Amino acid sequence: MSNLFDIKMVFTQIPDLLTYLPVTLELAVVAMIVSLILGLILALIKMKKIPVLKQLANLYIKSHQFEIWNEL
Numbered sequence: 250m251s252n253l254f255d256i257k258m259v260f261t262q263i264p265d266l267l268t269y270l271p272v273t274l275e276l277a278v279v280a281m282i283v284s285l286i287l288g289l290i291l292a293l294i295k296m297k298k299i300p301v302l303k304q305l306a307n308l309y310i311k312s313h314q315f316e317i318w319n320e321l
């Protein structure tokens with residue numbers, strides 16, 4: 250039976266994978282910043298109780314909660 254996982258190959262590919270690390274970290278940081286800003290905006294809308302915007306914020310939040318619970 251052949252090896253399904255070759256540990257030597259993994260270690261030989263690490264230098265190639267490290268070249269993509271800056272792009273991965275950049276995407277992660279940008280996603281965190283965007284989600285933080287969006288979360289703060291939604292929280293402010295709900296706290297200030299702006300009628301139309303609060304309904305839209307609730308709709309957005311509930312739709313994403315529904316998606317998360319369906320994935321479980």
